[in-house]
Amino acid sequence: MKEPRNSQKGDLARLLRFLGNASGTHRSADRPDRVLVEVGSRSQIFSRALIDLAMTDGLVRSDETGLVATAEARTFLRRWMATREEAFLDQHRQSEQRTLSDDGESLHVTVNLAESPLAQLARLKNKAGTPWFDPDAIRAGERLARDFQFAGLQPKMTMTYAPRLAGRPPAGQRMASPLSDDIVAARIRVNGAVEAMGPDLAGVALDICCFEKGLETVERERQWPARSAKLMLRTALMQLHRHYCPPAKPARRSHTWGGEGYRPDLGNR
Template identity: 55%
Template sequence: MSESVDKKKDGELAKLLRFLLASGEASLAGDDELSARDGRVQSLSPAVLAEAVRLGLVCRRGDRLAATAEARAYLKRRLCAAETTFADQHRDLAAVTILRDGARETVVSNRLESPLAGLARLKEKTGERYLPESAIAAGDRLHADFTRGGLQPRMTMSFEPRIAGRQKGEAGAARELTDTALAARLRVARAVEAIGPELSGVALDVCCFMKGLETVERERQWPARSAKLMLRAALMALARHYAPPARPSRSSHAWGAEGYRPELGASR
């Protein structure tokens, strides 16, 4: 079924199909009315009925109407399309490059899921971005390592036994961590150390625990709009940690009076 119908006719068609699927079979009561076995009655548009029959969604035998197997699939596709349209209103998908196990990988990220999304759109008075792309990428990378390392707090109850499944001398759940998760935790620890104790808290709150700036200011009792400045400083330090600037090469110079010759050490 590749034909498309307009929005109004599509709604009436879906209404007809739901009525037939619920009643099993219905009969025509005049040209513009449909009657079910249980006594329910529904108005009917002859044009919609003709469209349903043409698309193979309704089987008609005289005055008797019944929904075909394709009718249920049609309603499911219509529902999925509506959910996708609604979800698209709350998504800002963008391709980002992350490092996974030492290899660069391009993934699709929803910018609106992170509090960094709003800050990424802010601009200075000069027209430049408030947060450079390198700072946004650094925050996303910290969040990826935090997630990969399994550092998110558990939001549901755990029904796993605490002691029964643990062997003597083992460190509990730490033995179940993979090498990838342990490496991610190590990268998070190094990143926090590079940011420093004064700034690492706001970076973890926003990038990893997904807290808004107002929430951070309220919990830490900071002045209004101060978290934005602290976060910018933290992400800039984090970006330098992930991509250290190249050190300028130093060339040694020896100054001496005219005729000066350096003394060469004896060869061994």
């Protein structure tokens, strides 16, 4: 069976949505190549070729009541709507193919570069054409965001519909559910990162990396001048990178105590 073109798929979807779950009578319209389809008080004209294509593909059938959409029509509409939604999302995201390693296996995934403010900030350039944010700073911010999310520190924004259980102890006597060691470790890492950046820098880093606020939003909420959040964030992320990857300490010089009459060998100079 020949696959319909995208334009034909849109026309088929229009026909199927017009029919819905009801049956529609059909008769010739003003021209031989057009068909008037009536469903209740509604009527619409479709091409005869489209009706034939829908019947050939098994999307509609004709019986004594008129045109009726088949069960395959619902599957066709779901796929068509999913394709349209994917196309709409592609207009508002910047996709990039990346390869991830998982237990020795390579996984090819599609990453939306516009998903988080950090991904967008990583593409900023200065006047010289070099990245405004050092790649090490971006990686430090992503590491902070991963620990923050894994630690469960993101506030819930949706209502909980879990049923209330009868016989619960009073709120003051409830036992807190134990946290796993990994979650506790992640919270310790977040606290250490906040302390390393300091109170002035940690706030903007948390707002953008963890709460995914934009630079303009941070400046408006904090009443900062324009473009100041970008400078503060770069300073915070570089401080965070030094916290995660501290510079190597210089090697200690060894000292040797010489005995009485010892003279160092200066060599020939």
